[in-house]
Amino acid sequence: MVSLNQVKRVKRNVSGWLVLNKPYDMTSTQAVGKVRWLFGAAKAGHAGTLDPLATGILPIALGEATKTVPFVQDGTKVYRFSVKWGAATATDDAEGEVIATSDHRASAAEIEAVLPDFIGTISQVPPIFSALKIDGERAYDLARAGEKVELAAREIHVDSLKLLDHGSEKSVFEAVCGKGTYVRAIARDIAEQVGTKGHVVGLHRGAVGPFHDEDAVSIEQLEALDLTDRDALLKPIATSLIELPEIRLTQQQLSGVKHGNSVLLTGAGAPVSLDEAWASFAGEVVATGHVEHGQFVPRRVFN
Template sequence: MSAPKRVKRAISGWVVLNKPYDMTSTQAVGKVRWLFSAAKAGHAGTLDPLATGILPIALGEATKAVPQVQDGTKVYRFAIAWGSATTTDDTEGSVIATSEVRPDRDALEAVLPQFTGTIMQRPPIFSALKIDGERAYDLARAGEQVDLPPREIDVDAIRLIEHDSTQSILEVSCGKGTYVRSLARDIAEVLGTRGHVSMLHRAAVGPFTDADAVTIEQLEALEGEARDGLLKPVWSGFGDLPEVRLDALQANSVRHGNNVLLTGAGAPVTLDECWASFKGEVLATGWVEFGQFRPKRVFN
């Protein structure tokens, strides 16, 4: 006899997963969704299979907060292996160019300021970006010419952690859309050599960091309420986003998608983005204009 079909649960919250090496983000979401028997799941930012680290997985109503987490700052620790460039700009690809040049610490630190602030970056050809409806990595694997134009990205800071003649380990804090593989490639080229990413770990995404992370093994070792206890609340995905607390009448109005006038001492008059709550539960995301909270996305 076949095993009984799992009943999907309307469970909501965040699993801050420390994604293991050689697992796709889609596989990770599928595994977590199965473990929690969740009716709905998604993730806040793809992480390469060869990368480890923070993959925020949203269950249920938390999927509505994915845009806020995706737009948050990312922190990556990565290693540049010196002397060779690859088709994928990491260890998965074939070597396409080599160099005998090995930069010293001073030379490397001297060029890092060129890669901070708002800069133009050419994405790797093996990326999920679309060209005429096709993924760039699918075209590249098929042997087709892939030409991705440079894009504007924001890099808050980049610093050197360790360095020797074979590789260097760096940490970068950056905005949405930054490709660390491209950073490694471009840093090497500016130094007159070649390089590719040999290690990549995402240490933070928006409000979530390594300190919040759990592993697949930890999730598998628990059951029921103990496993559910590892979920972070939906509102934890909002980070520093201002909270607007509503009373019962206001909350009922917002649940129906209506604007509400905020009252009381200190009530905000204008906020570009915020979230509204009632008794600690998320009601909606939205903004405040002329003293009114205007819901954009309502949570159940």
């Protein structure tokens, strides 16, 4: 006799975005796995890794929404983070061992004086304990194995950086930044610039692209709901594309795009050229692509 535990769960073709408030001490991969299981989804992915010790917005794409992950990953992010002064760690956060200390404590005025140096397009050396790859290996795997890790500086963009609260032992900041920014590195570099050491002891991501704290649900909230109510929390795929121009297709154009073909756009306001756009029919996402010579050229077609 086959027990209920031995019965294979049937995967559902459910699609949409779930905005998760990732809990402390859970990896992004674990969070995606948990959400995928709760929804019984056939396919899932996330838009932007959060460190295990960080909390906050982890947008999780289910089903066809996974095709729009890059658009969310490229979106603006908001972080609130706490920096403990006087000690640098191997990981630039509370998880790593202390590798250097300083008795110096900077004033709020000294800290605010250097913040403009971290705004705009700046050069940043990522933490060695990061998911970046070196010859196909994750940097954090190499670092944990005791190998010497050297990462090249990269250009990132920081829209704003504010000191929200300051104390002699800990300060709180808010950063609005683009893709690829390491808040741990910002904290490390601010400390160095004001003549001390520092590392992140608290990190919360409050926004990723179109998704914000007020949209988020916790694992516990999801577990308390039945499947129908969970599905009601999913945001439409189109939510992830709101920053792109929308091309509304006619019934005739729909057929061509569904088959992966380019279609001529007509009408007085029809665009001639667009680097990125998405096509819809009756409010549903049909494809993402671009416009060239007055034609919408599909790149990813949605089922």
